[in-house]
Amino acid sequence: MAEKMVTLIDHPLIQHKLTLMRMKETGTKDFRELLEEIAMLMAYEITRDFPLEDIEIETPMAKCTGKRLAGKKVGVVPILRAGLGMLNGVVNMIPAARVGHVGLYRDPKTLKPVEYYCKLPSDVEERMLIVTDPMLATGGSASAALTLLKEKGAKSIILMCLVAAPEGIEVITKDHPDVPLYVAAIDDGLNEHAYIVPGLGDAGDRIFGTL
Ligand code: PRP
Ligand code: URA
Numbered sequence: 001m002a003e004k005m006v007t008l009i010d011h012p013l014i015q016h017k018l019t020l021m022r023m024k025e026t027g028t029k030d031f032r033e034l035l036e037e038i039a040m041l042m043a044y045e046i047t048r049d050f051p052l053e054d055i056e057i058e059t060p061m062a063k064c065t066g067k068r069l070a071g072k073k074v075g076v077v078p079i080l081r082a083g084l085g086m087l088n089g090v091v092n093m094i095p096a097a098r099v100g101h102v103g104l105y106r107d108p109k110t111l112k113p114v115e116y117y118c119k120l121p122s123d124v125e126e127r128m129l130i131v132t133d134p135m136l137a138t139g140g141s142a143s144a145a146l147t148l149l150k151e152k153g154a155k156s157i158i159l160m161c162l163v164a165a166p167e168g169i170e171v172i173t174k175d176h177p178d179v180p181l182y183v184a185a186i187d188d189g190l191n192e193h194a195y196i197v198p199g200l201g202d203a204g205d206r207i208f209g210t211l
Contacts, residue, residue, distance in 0.1 A: 006169055006181045009045045014038050014184050018162065022200045028209040032085060035134060035162065035207065038184060039089025042160055046130065046182050047093070072156060073097075075127040079104055079145050080117060082204040086132035086160065100124065102145045106137075111194050113144040118152070125153035134162035134203040136183065138194050139171030146176045158182065162203075165189055165196045 017034045020026055026034075053070035056063065074094050078084045080103040091097055103117025121127060129149060136142055142159055149157055157179045159172060164183040167190055172181050187196050195201070205211045 005173055005177060005179070006183070007045075008186060009042050009182055009184050011041060011045070014041050017041075018184055018200075021162075021206075022198065024201070026206075028206065031206045035085040035203075036089040036092075038162060039086035039132065039160075040092050041089075042086075042182060042184060043090040043093040043130070046158060046160060072126060072128040073123075075100055075121050075124060075129045077102055077120070077129050077131045077145075077149065079131065079133040079141060081105075082134050082207055083132040085134060085203065085207040086162070090130055090132060090160075097130075098127065100129070102131075102148060104141045104145055106141055106194075108193075111138055111140060113141040115144065115148065118148060120149070120152055120154075124149070125155055127154075128156045128158065129154050131157060131159045132161075133159075134207075135196060135199070136161040136164035136168035136172065136181075137190055137196050138165075139168035139175075142168065143171050143175045146172075146179055163187055163196055163199055 017038050021031055021034045050069055051071040052067040054065050055068045057066045074097040076090050076097045077100040078087045098121040100120035104113045104115050107114050133142055159179050159181045161183050163185045165187055187199055191197050
């Protein structure tokens with residue numbers, strides 16, 4: 001496993017909020033709000049090394065040199081549906097980001113990803129894409145999404161997940177060693193239905209109240 005490409009963001013605020021999300025009695029409203037808050041905190045960490053450049057400005061008091069972001073423009077790409085739950089948190093931090101969507105669901109029988117939608121910014125090859133999906137279980141959905149984005153021309157991609165199983169991390173680092181992966185938790189593994197244990201259940205259902 002290419003360890004340096006996997007970053008665990010275990011900030012105390014994130015751990016606290018994630019524990020609340022995991023609790024089975026946490027309802028849809030709180031679950032959704034907590035996910036958005038965690039996504040915002042993760043976006044803050046993920047962008048820590050984004051390049052800056054100097055800019056000469058004038059404050060009401062004096063001329064000075066300020067800093068501004070200098071790297072690629074950002075695109076955020078939630079994997080539908082559950083990735084949508086992390087979108088606002090990231091966009092709150094990067095308001096100028098364009099948003100693409102990749103629609104994939106995991107077939108419950110085969111556990112293979114099924115693609116049903118893809119709409120991306122037209123300049124996708126020039127952007128730094130932040131792909132969001134709260135759950136990285138077998139890794140099949142995220143890996144397929146990353147392959148699709150590369151086929152569409154994406155050159156720089158970051159994958160941002162909330163909870164990951166070791167099995168999913170293995171798949172992503174093997175299939176996409178060029179894609180940095182950020183997670184807030186690495187759980188024990190998968191159960192017989194390929195759900196993450198202890199995990200938090202079905203993220204899409206808990207976000208959208210379709211349990
Ligand atoms: C969930 C989750 C991931 C996928 C993870 O989506 O949001 O996309 O499962 O599983 P994998 O790593 O084994 O592929 P789901 O298929 O439940 O669709 P949904 O977001 O529409 O609920
Ligand atoms: N999808 C989810 O929403 N949760 C899991 O634990 C695995 C896949």
